[in-house]
Amino acid sequence: MKTPTLDARLEAVLDLIRAGVHADIGSDHAHLPIRLVREGRVTRGVVVELNPGPLALARRNVARARLEDRLEVREGDGFAPLAPGEVDSASLTGMGAGTMAGILRRAGERLPPALVVQPNDSPRPLRVWAREHGYHLTHERLIPGYWPYPVLRLERRNGPDPAYAGLPPDAALRYGPHLLREGPALLRGQVRADLTRLAPLAAPGRTAQTELEAARAAWAVLEP
Numbered sequence: 633m634k635t636p637t638l639d640a641r642l643e644a645v646l647d648l649i650r651a652g653v654h655a656d657i658g659s660d661h662a663h664l665p666i667r668l669v670r671e672g673r674v675t676r677g678v679v680v681e682l683n684p685g686p687l688a689l690a691r692r693n694v695a696r697a698r699l700e701d702r703l704e705v706r707e708g709d710g711f712a713p714l715a716p717g718e719v720d721s722a723s724l725t726g727m728g729a730g731t732m733a734g735i736l737r738r739a740g741e742r743l744p745p746a747l748v749v750q751p752n753d754s755p756r757p758l759r760v761w762a763r764e765h766g767y768h769l770t771h772e773r774l775i776p777g778y779w780p781y782p783v784l785r786l787e788r789r790n791g792p793d794p795a796y797a798g799l800p801p802d803a804a805l806r807y808g809p810h811l812l813r814e815g816p817a818l819l820r821g822q823v824r825a826d827l828t829r830l831a832p833l834a835a836p837g838r839t840a841q842t843e844l845e846a847a848r849a850a851w852a853v854l855e856p
């Protein structure tokens with residue numbers, strides 16, 4: 633099997649992974665772990681899939697890549713097929729942030745010290761989860777695609793996450809503390825679109841009001 637091509641969001645995820653043993657949770661085609669092993673970014677990997685179709689596809693692709701000795705495909709829900717301490721890092725990509733936050737909440741002592749997550753919608757639930765569970769946000773990127781894909785790296789560390797220091801908390805949780813400081817064009821576009829969309833919907837007591845205030849606070853950081 634020739635080396636699989638990854639789309640831009642999975643290339644960005646790949647860039648943020650270097651580990652001894654890595655687990656890809658909800659892997660489907662297993663293209664990411666195959667590339668990770670082929671490029672020497674990880675020594676070994678565990679490929680986890682919940683559903684029979686994607687599980688069979690992952691097994692077939694790992695076999696075609698002749699990597700069965702270094703990539704083990706396991707059936708199961710999230711981190712359940714892993715033993716505590718078995719992996720050094722894990723990726724979760726291409727799912728909704730709420731689904732991912734549920735998988736992380738159920739993981740308990742099986743959680744590794746580093747995580748790379750790429751949700752298909754707002755990463756706010758993952759930033760909230762990270763703050764509540766002792767993970768710091770060490771990298772954040774927005775990748776252009778069908779919509780802007782957020783890619784976050786989280787590392788288990790002590791104390792409050794310094795990335796949030798001096799930023800309006802709700803704006804930083806919604807838009808990302810590193811992204812707010814860096815101000816990429818994609819993020820500016822998102823905040824501008826939110827300001828336009830939310831202004832006519834906002835009224836005291838409505839969610840749109842809270843969201844509009846966060847968008848205004850974010851804009852004040854981007855355009856002081």
Ligand SMILES: C[S@@+](CC[C@H](N)C(=O)[O-])C[C@H]1O[C@@H](n2cnc3c(N)ncnc32)[C@H](O)[C@@H]1O
Pocket residue numbers: 657658659660661680681682683686708709710724725726727735
């Ligand atoms: C949309 S695909 C994304 C595939 C790949 N990670 C990517 O980014 O291209 C999501 C995959 O996650 C799997 N999945 C969903 N919930 C899961 C869970 N709780 N545990 C393991 N796999 C799960 C699905 O079966 C599906 O194959």
